[in-house]
Amino acid sequence: MNLHAITETDSAVIKMRGITKQFGGVVALNNVDLTAYAGEVLAIVGDNGAGKSTLIKILTGVYQPTRGTIELDGQPFTMSNHSDAIAAGVDAVYQNLAIADHLTPAQNLFLGSELTKSFLGMSVLDNKKMKLEATRTLKDRLGVQLKSMDVLTESLSGGQRQAVAIARAVRHENLRVLVMDEPTAALGPQETAKTLQLIKSLRNQGLTVIVISHSLDDVFAISDRIHVQRRGQCVGVVKTSETDNEEVLSMIVGAASTGATTTG
Amino acid sequence: MSEQTTSHLSMGQKLQPYVSFIGPMAMIIAILLFMGIVEPARYFRASNLNQILLDAALYMPMAMAMTFVITQRGIDLSIGSVAALSAIVMAFLIKQYAFPVPVAMLIALALGALMGLINGLVITRLKVPDLIGTLAMDLVYRGIALVLAKGLVLARFPELVTEIGRGQSLAYLPTPVVIGLITMLLGYFLLTSTHFGRYTISIGSSPEASDMTGIDVDRHRVYAYVLMGTMAALAGILLTGKLNAIQATSAPYFNLHVIAAVVVGGTSLFGGRASILGSLAGVLLLSMMINALVTLRIEFFWQSVASGVVIIFSVALYTWLQKKDRDGGAGLASLFQNPKESKTVRLFAIIVVSLLVLAILGMLFSGDVKPSG
Structure with a gap:
């Protein structure tokens, strides 16, 4: 299954292509693609060190990619700091x-x-x-x-x-894209439910919400698509409605790959 | 965040705005009651109350500025020397170079601002911790004042200087009190209605969050020190006018007195909580307390003991009030309950017992007192 082929015709709000980020000799991100559409919740999952945080820091202008391009509404988009991202309509809520x-x-x-x-x-x-x-x-x-x-x-x-x-x-x-890093990590069950409800209502207002989460339960509760990172690479993007907990988990840890896995 | 913590906080929250004012006010009333019983005649004389206000006025501008510095998690220990050096320069300009008094005063204020700026840069650019940085700059400013004035006492200034320092021409309030209250009002305005005030609280509350929202943290920290330096210079002018004299060793304990007043007034040493009204109450409280000690004819040197005790108790009290997981008086009580702390108790006991033993030994073997020399 190739989601990009299906959705390429829709207007992507964010298109990150070939993003690579090196810190000295360490490759934190290796040739990662990420696409996000208006009115969707895109979850980014992955183990520690998979490159999730680096990826969204590049998206929000905190880091500059070593290689790769970012497009916002089809226009090339370069940022030198977080303020540039906010001005362009991309903001983040940190942990x-x-x-x-x-x-x-x-x-x-x-x-x-x-x-x-x-x-x-x-x-x-x-x-x-x-x-x-x-x-x-x-x-x-x-x-x-x-x-x-x-x-x-x-x-x-x-x-x-x-x-x-x-x-x-x-x-x-002018906010178009809201990135949330572990929005439910510090919350109890009730507060988590409220926050997830909030995220859904933001999506229904037409925002693109990108959520990083360790909780697969939360991811399945709110996301439309799931972008799986492993060791600095995107190991697949799946539709939430067409996958299950087990499959995503196996993608995260890198167990026997399934048909849904595509290279980003 | 658990529900329990939340309810605790909201209770403290309701009290918080008042605590900073109620605390010192309660202590002020306690002093009034005590003095009303012990020494009413002399304490409540109009001239004595006037004296209390005059003493307090000197500290009002500095307490206002220190509220900002402490709220940003900073401290300024150099204010006594800043006041002395600015005043010495002003005095020389007036006495030796016959500068017009207002110009000399403005130069003193500008010098104070400059010294505050240097303090701020030392802390933010050279990354010297505020405690050490301002303590070292205290030595520098005091040293320059001594170099300039040697042992000279510069005295007898034009009327404008003494009017500002101890004049009474404005209705019933002494002129310096009016000036002090104006600086307090200015401080309240700065705190509630300007970016500087807002960022002062946010920086003290969370420097990281402030930085992430695009606030220039270092620049606003420098602003607080500049305000502090200017107000210290103003205090130097007030002091010169009050005494009609100034020397390089003047104002030695401004720093602790002002910090005590601000902290008693509920401004948190841990940052983020500011109370200008509390600082005003704190200044009044300290002046009343010191005046009470004088009225009771207690030796001058006990003032220092009293100020130190007041600082310790207020900081301990507010730390306890503002603690998120309030554990009652457990901090001290745990010394005796927690087996882990038994070593501390033992150490305490060993030191006290050895002191007693040494004192007894000394007495046992003491000879006759021989007049020395």
């Missing part, structure tokens, strides 16, 4: 969420890109407006309503903090 615990949710949502107003000719922070917009983003885009917007973020539950981190990314109108 540690990059949240400042001692700020309120609204302050976190706008951290680094605060809204300002003019006061006596000076540009000062518009705290009221940020709080209003943060409340709206959380509610309209993520369906999350916090009891109070005035508490510090440290008092929120893991899932709520996750929502704040996601809201910070989706606040940008």
